[in-house]
Amino acid sequence: MNIFVSKSVIVAFERIWTTPNKYLPIIKKFRGVITPDFSVYRDMPLVMQQWNIYRSRAIGHWLQENGVTVIPNIRFGDERTYELSCAGIQKHGTIAVGSHGCIKLLSDRNYFVSGLKYVVDRLEPSTLVVYGVAPDKIFTPYKEKGIEVLQFDSDFMRSRKAVSA
Numbered sequence: 001m002n003i004f005v006s007k008s009v010i011v012a013f014e015r016i017w018t019t020p021n022k023y024l025p026i027i028k029k030f031r032g033v034i035t036p037d038f039s040v041y042r043d044m045p046l047v048m049q050q051w052n053i054y055r056s057r058a059i060g061h062w063l064q065e066n067g068v069t070v071i072p073n074i075r076f077g078d079e080r081t082y083e084l085s086c087a088g089i090q091k092h093g094t095i096a097v098g099s100h101g102c103i104k105l106l107s108d109r110n111y112f113v114s115g116l117k118y119v120v121d122r123l124e125p126s127t128l129v130v131y132g133v134a135p136d137k138i139f140t141p142y143k144e145k146g147i148e149v150l151q152f153d154s155d156f157m158r159s160r161k162a163v164s165a
Helices: 007-018 020-027 046-065 079-086 106-123 136-144 155-164
Strands: 094-098 127-131 148-152
Touching: 007 020, 007 046, 020 046, 046 079, 079 106, 094 106, 106 136, 127 136, 136 148
Parallel strands: 094 127, 127 148
Antiparallel strands: none
16 A cells, blocks of 8 residues: 655645535545644644644544545644544544654653553554554554554655665
């Protein structure tokens, strides 16, 4: 399975948010999509974090209503957003999480590990789609629980591999 996300795709998230009907015919050409990953930074005001989680869910719901298969992207900041990040997500399904930019620094990694544990305990997913690195130290416990972990390189990782090749 090939997945490619670029900065132009991130800009497209805003376009999809503001004019979704324009992009629906393009999106429907795919077998499914992961809901947009609007940023949820811990240093953002809480209401902005909540707004970005809401926007991802709203687009996902709208896409489903329009016949698109959707994998919910779970994005959280700190413990204040954990519950909301799981709201409306079906248990025992497939979910996506982004690790890019979330685990390099120890302080960020601790928040990511804690949030991921909350999400997995709450949603009990059958499959985790990871965008970015999926270190064994973080993801092996979930694999041992029988959760399938599918890792895909981030755009940054792909660019580094292309430079070194």
